[in-house]
Amino acid sequence: MPTKITLTEDEVPRQWYNLAADLPSPMNPPLGPDGNPVTPEMLAPVFPMNIIEQEVSQERWIDIPRGILDLLYRWRPSPLHRAKSLEAALGTPAKIYYKNESVSPAGSHKPNTAVAQAWYNKEFGIKKITTETGAGQWGSALSYACALLGLECKVYMVRISFDQKPFRKTMMNAWGGNCVASPSMETHAGREILAKFPNTPGSLGIAISEAVEEAVSDPTGQTRYALGSVLNHVMLHQTIIGLETKKQLKKAGIKKVDTIIGCAGGGSNFAGLAFPFTYDKINGADIEIIPVEPASCPTLTKAPFMYDHGDVAKMTPLLPMHSLGHNFIPAPIHAGGLRYHGMAPLVSHAVEEGLMSPMAINQLECYEAALLFARTEGLIIAPETSHAVAATIRKAKEAKEEGKEKVIVFNLSGHGLMDLYGYEKYMAGELRNNELTQEEINASLDQIKDQPKAFVKKSGRW
Numbered sequence: 411m412p413t414k415i416t417l418t419e420d421e422v423p424r425q426w427y428n429l430a431a432d433l434p435s436p437m438n439p440p441l442g443p444d445g446n447p448v449t450p451e452m453l454a455p456v457f458p459m460n461i462i463e464q465e466v467s468q469e470r471w472i473d474i475p476r477g478i479l480d481l482l483y484r485w486r487p488s489p490l491h492r493a494k495s496l497e498a499a500l501g502t503p504a505k506i507y508y509k510n511e512s513v514s515p516a517g518s519h520k521p522n523t524a525v526a527q528a529w530y531n532k533e534f535g536i537k538k539i540t541t542e543t544g545a546g547q548w549g550s551a552l553s554y555a556c557a558l559l560g561l562e563c564k565v566y567m568v569r570i571s572f573d574q575k576p577f578r579k580t581m582m583n584a585w586g587g588n589c590v591a592s593p594s595m596e597t598h599a600g601r602e603i604l605a606k607f608p609n610t611p612g613s614l615g616i617a618i619s620e621a622v623e624e625a626v627s628d629p630t631g632q633t634r635y636a637l638g639s640v641l642n643h644v645m646l647h648q649t650i651i652g653l654e655t656k657k658q659l660k661k662a663g664i665k666k667v668d669t670i671i672g673c674a675g676g677g678s679n680f681a682g683l684a685f686p687f688t689y690d691k692i693n694g695a696d697i698e699i700i701p702v703e704p705a706s707c708p709t710l711t712k713a714p715f716m717y718d719h720g721d722v723a724k725m726t727p728l729l730p731m732h733s734l735g736h737n738f739i740p741a742p743i744h745a746g747g748l749r750y751h752g753m754a755p756l757v758s759h760a761v762e763e764g765l766m767s768p769m770a771i772n773q774l775e776c777y778e779a780a781l782l783f784a785r786t787e788g789l790i791i792a793p794e795t796s797h798a799v800a801a802t803i804r805k806a807k808e809a810k811e812e813g814k815e816k817v818i819v820f821n822l823s824g825h826g827l828m829d830l831y832g833y834e835k836y837m838a839g840e841l842r843n844n845e846l847t848q849e850e851i852n853a854s855l856d857q858i859k860d861q862p863k864a865f866v867k868k869s870g871r872w
């Protein structure tokens with residue numbers, strides 16, 4: 411039984427998988443301010459056209475350009491590990507595997523799409539990319555990618571993380587990126603929020619407004635915006651995770667996977683692992699697919715599926731997704747990358763179809779799981795990733811009670827070496843659960859009740 415299963419560079423998939431081609435019911439289109447579907451031309455000031463084409467593509471398989479493969483080879487293929495020590499500690503008959511995306515230079519799955527997006531922007535003649543970042547993972551991944559391709563990078567970092575994780579900013583600077591705390595005084599959107607809420611911890615929704623505003627207001631037209639999650643093309647780029655995993659499980663002699671688990675903020679690392687297995691499920695396989703979110707930001711488990719903006723200033727189109735409302739500001743939990751009010755439309759749609767079974771877990775159970783993982787497998791994981799580990803532990807215990815030798819695979823989305831402050835607080839007994847009450851959810855949803863309803867014509871197969 412191998413401890414870790416590797417692939418050669420030759421074995422890295424040459425195409426991404428697009429779930430949009432296989433969804434059993436049609437997706438709702440994004441809507442513009444007039445309530446009509448957005449056209450590619452309307453998105454052109456924000457994204458380069460080659461990325462917009464990917465965003466709306468219905469092709470099942472999309473070739474990975476040679477130039478992007480060469481960038482991915484710097485750390486890919488990533489290893490798949492068997493969590494033997496965790497299994498032993500839990501006394502479970504389950505076989506637990508994890509795909510280790512923490513081996514990238516920035517320490518998470520995010521460079522998979524960062525290098526692809528930077529490459530497409532460069533191809534299109536763009537000189538500068540703006541973005542937002544929550545915990546700092548996306549900002550550092552994009553700074554890294556821009557450094558490889560000689561592009562300028564500007565990052566709006568959510569204030570709470572900017573204060574809690576100063577070294578993430580240092581990483582961005584080391585790769586040549588420019589990072590400011592959001593809300594900032596540099597944009598209209600930022601100044602407006604600061605005037606109303608001078609002490610706000612910030613949110614991804616606010617930071618996105620600032621980054622989009624800077625991109626679309628560059629008079630030279632050579633700046634575009636990049637999003638690290640949520641959109642279809644980001645999910646697409648991340649599917650290399652699940653496609654590699656399938657090859658690795660085959661090498662390990664695994665014929666049937668029972669459970670796929672990933673933590674879900676905007677949905678990209680989860681989708682990256684899960685979509686290639688969702689393809690199998692659509693084609694008849696019996697697989698349980700679980701996105702895991704924080705109980706303090708329960709988008710998939712408690713929020714409705716509807717049309718909402720991706721940001722506070724309503725700069726983005728209305729997207730069909732599970733959303734707590736674009737004004738929602740989650741509790742300042744340490745899993746900064748999971749503090750997003752919405753969820754990828756592709757993931758939201760698949761959940762509506764019944765293809766996925768979301769789960770919400772409180773912060774304390776997640777940190778407990780992270781410490782058990784550190785003390786068995788040895789890796790100190792990101793607070794975001796701890797949600798996937800906590801769910802894996804629940805499932806492994808269930809398998810023990812049922813006496814079943816299940817195969818569980820989760821995505822280790824990133825390491826936690828830049829997140830030790832949260833670990834310190836947890837070990838000092840200073841963290842609390844911040845489970846959201848129904849009243850708080852209702853109050854936030856009340857603000858978006860007049861927005862259009864989204865609707866999935868369910869196939870009824872799951």
Ligand SMILES: *Cc1c(COP(=O)(O)O)cnc(C)c1O
Pocket residue numbers: 518519520545547548638639640673674675676677678679680747748792794795823824825
């Ligand atoms: C950003 C991030 C997440 C959450 O984002 P998704 O798009 O939901 O994957 C999860 N884990 C890590 C380590 C991250 O950096």
